[in-house]
Amino acid sequence: MTITLTELARWEAWMRAANRSEETIRLRTYHVRRVMTDLGIDPWSATPEDLVRFLSAKSTGWKPATLRSYRASLRAFYAWAQATGHRQDNPAALTPAVNVPRSLPRPLPETILTEALRAADVRVRLMLLLSSVCGLRRGELARLRREDVVEDLDETGARRHVLLVRGKGGKERMVPVPTSIAGPILRGPAGYVFTSEAWGMAGRPLTPAHIGRLVSAALPDGWTCHTLRHRCATVALEITKDLRAVQELLGHAKPETTAIYTLVRVNRIRAAVAATSSMTPTVDYDEVA
CATH class of the missing domain: 1.10.443.10 (Intergrase catalytic core)
Incomplete structure (x- = not known):
């Protein structure tokens, strides 16, 4: 038995109830369907070995972050399946954590x-x-939305524009925005x-x-x-x-x-080394030798 659209819709409803974003929901469901299609099995009979086989096969061509994302989707799916009685276990919980080496940030020049x-x-x-x-x-x-550009008072009491930003998981934050950016938004249509x-x-x-x-x-x-x-x-x-x-x-x-x-x-790192060097006692290395 393969996973049906109805069952996927139930899992999607579960994720919405957990306040997951639509982008996350689409990504998670795509991951699960991709895994089951590649393995040629249905999710209700998949074993930990099956899931490890999939992740292992992709480890040579995919970035570690992608592998970790797939594993997270599988763990979330099977947690739902276990909680709703589709499975008695969570096979994804037994897959090894994916090590993602830290890479350097890449700020756009x-x-x-x-x-x-x-x-x-x-x-x-x-x-x-x-x-x-x-x-x-x-x-x-x-x-x-245009309505997310609102006015606020800064520390001097002057009126400034801020953005009401709705981030991951529905979390909101206020972000100050320069007039040069707020202006084009406010001049546009509502919505x-x-x-x-x-x-x-x-x-x-x-x-x-x-x-x-x-x-x-x-x-x-x-x-x-x-x-x-x-x-x-x-x-x-x-x-x-x-x-x-x-x-x-x-x-x-x-x-x-x-x-x-x-x-x-x-x-900045060079300046840090210069600072530590300036505080280091002078040593005559020839004399020490």
């Missing part, structure tokens, strides 16, 4: 950002700015900021994947919406020296995640 802003059309330019300046994810861009131009889809928001493709197309190969967030985090930390502020800006639950996004420039 300023020269590339400048060229992209010059060449992009008005809509894509706004996407680039919201990601590189305000740190929005592509999913947050897709959910952004979603980035809508489809396809026939019959007027007023419907673009999907996060579509926004990601538009942004990537405006940048050289290898640079994505995510590297714009890395640029935002890196520049913000360099200027403010405040990791907690950058954490709140990006909407991270933990400062450790923010640290992964921020590239420490070589000149």
